[in-house]
Amino acid sequence: MIPIISVISSYIVQKKYRKKVQFASNIPEYDHAIIIGGSFGGIVTAAYLSKYFKRITIIESDDVLSDTFNKSTPNELLDYRCRLESPTSIGRLGVSQIYQVHLVAREGFNILYNLFPHLKDKLINEYDIRPYSVKNETRFVINGFLLNQNLTEDFEYIGIDRFTLEIALRKELCLQYGKQIEWICNARAIQLIVDQSANTVHGVKYRFKHNVGSPSLDIYGNFIVDCTGRNTSSTKWLKESFNLIVPTVQIHFGAGYVTFVGERFKTGDPSLDSKSILINNGNTPENNTAYGITPIRTIKTNDENSLGTLSAIGFSCVNSEYPPNDSYENLLEWTKEHLDSEINSILKSTRVCSPLIPYRRAIDDRKYVELLGKKWPKNYILLGDAMCTFNPQFGQGITHACRHARELRKIFNEHCHKLEDISYIFNRRA
Numbered sequence: 001m002i003p004i005i006s007v008i009s010s011y012i013v014q015k016k017y018r019k020k021v022q023f024a025s026n027i028p029e030y031d032h033a034i035i036i037g038g039s040f041g042g043i044v045t046a047a048y049l050s051k052y053f054k055r056i057t058i059i060e061s062d063d064v065l066s067d068t069f070n071k072s073t074p075n076e077l078l079d080y081r082c083r084l085e086s087p088t089s090i091g092r093l094g095v096s097q098i099y100q101v102h103l104v105a106r107e108g109f110n111i112l113y114n115l116f117p118h119l120k121d122k123l124i125n126e127y128d129i130r131p132y133s134v135k136n137e138t139r140f141v142i143n144g145f146l147l148n149q150n151l152t153e154d155f156e157y158i159g160i161d162r163f164t165l166e167i168a169l170r171k172e173l174c175l176q177y178g179k180q181i182e183w184i185c186n187a188r189a190i191q192l193i194v195d196q197s198a199n200t201v202h203g204v205k206y207r208f209k210h211n212v213g214s215p216s217l218d219i220y221g222n223f224i225v226d227c228t229g230r231n232t233s234s235t236k237w238l239k240e241s242f243n244l245i246v247p248t249v250q251i252h253f254g255a256g257y258v259t260f261v262g263e264r265f266k267t268g269d270p271s272l273d274s275k276s277i278l279i280n281n282g283n284t285p286e287n288n289t290a291y292g293i294t295p296i297r298t299i300k301t302n303d304e305n306s307l308g309t310l311s312a313i314g315f316s317c318v319n320s321e322y323p324p325n326d327s328y329e330n331l332l333e334w335t336k337e338h339l340d341s342e343i344n345s346i347l348k349s350t351r352v353c354s355p356l357i358p359y360r361r362a363i364d365d366r367k368y369v370e371l372l373g374k375k376w377p378k379n380y381i382l383l384g385d386a387m388c389t390f391n392p393q394f395g396q397g398i399t400h401a402c403r404h405a406r407e408l409r410k411i412f413n414e415h416c417h418k419l420e421d422i423s424y425i426f427n428r429r430a
């Protein structure tokens, strides 16, 4: 009996000690993680995994470290975003929803602020962005009910556009974790490198975009996180490499968006002009259209009728009742027909500062990776939109990608799993 007790107690002591050593020495346990996709999911995952991997490589198909993105002043960035010549001219083909109105849930912001402690101050001080009171400066209507009127506690919302947030976040990642993280930009992952008999992913084949005919390059890692978003090729890769079919449910519900940047002026109705954030969600199936206005910058102006903000103003639909983007007049007509009179009066007193950008490909897409159990390959996971995309009107996608990354961190932090089991554990929890 005594030897058994002593074995157990020495095991417990060792386990405790090992944990302590890991924390005390701060040396990452594993060598190299590869992240495919450097948007929200990829950025947050890289920050979390930097504690567990000595090196992290992010393969990103767009030129996200270009001078335009990284050296422009906040005003130049805004100007660049507004002077879009075509929906694809911003250099972010990989996330064509980047121009659409995006709201980040409070939990998402909390995860970002925890990981990047200087982010909020920088957004406010360097990007002319300000926090808004959800209780007093917001009108949030769902199915005809004003949601925020009975809030017992106020909370703040940072008014920012997705384009700027992504850039600011990437800069913070490079500042905080730059030594460990290598970016391979303008490069598309095209296949997984696998050992079929061991059911393991060992790396990624990729090709630089401007070198289409050139041979692909190989990169190897101990763990590969696929953050390639809603247009992911992961199911194709898994079929090719392992003959694995991922159970997937897609719902095509005819979602469409049109968003532009506008400067709001007084409408003459103080109850509207005092609200900076206005959300009116549809009430399907009777009413399939919705709108959202979020401030993205404060501006200095001498015009006393200006509300002093630039806003992302977006319209959305389900059931293919698409808002038009061919002219502002037609958009006004459409809002008159489909939405409340308030939005019409806001639009009439808005100066349009960018093209009207459409988006018409949003679907729900859930990959039931957990159903595959241990058939799922080792050392490879899907994270964020690559695993699950929601109806964008729920405004959850960015937060969900952040939550996924946080869950992955939690699994690594438990320090009791073999690396080869982590994909399987993550799939069950995510």
Ligand SMILES: Cc1cc2nc3c(=O)[nH]c(=O)nc-3n(C[C@H](O)[C@H](O)[C@H](O)COP(=O)(O)OP(=O)(O)OC[C@H]3O[C@@H](n4cnc5c(N)ncnc54)[C@H](O)[C@@H]3O)c2cc1C
Residues within 6 Å of the ligand: 036, 037, 038, 039, 040, 041, 042, 059, 060, 061, 062, 093, 094, 095, 097, 100, 101, 102, 103, 104, 105, 187, 188, 189, 190, 227, 228, 229, 230, 231, 232, 233, 257, 359, 362, 383, 384, 385, 386, 392, 393, 394, 395, 396, 397, 398, 399, 401
């Ligand atoms: C119209 C619309 C409105 C939305 N509104 C909201 C909202 O209000 N709030 C919210 O939280 N979410 C919203 N979402 C969802 C949100 O955009 C996504 O959930 C979020 O971007 C997911 O982040 P991600 O990192 O998983 O993927 P993505 O942001 O899609 O990033 C994928 C990245 O992978 C790169 N990539 C793709 N393929 C490859 C490859 N083969 N090799 C290398 N790189 C590759 C892409 O360039 C991109 O950088 C909206 C979505 C849409 C479509």
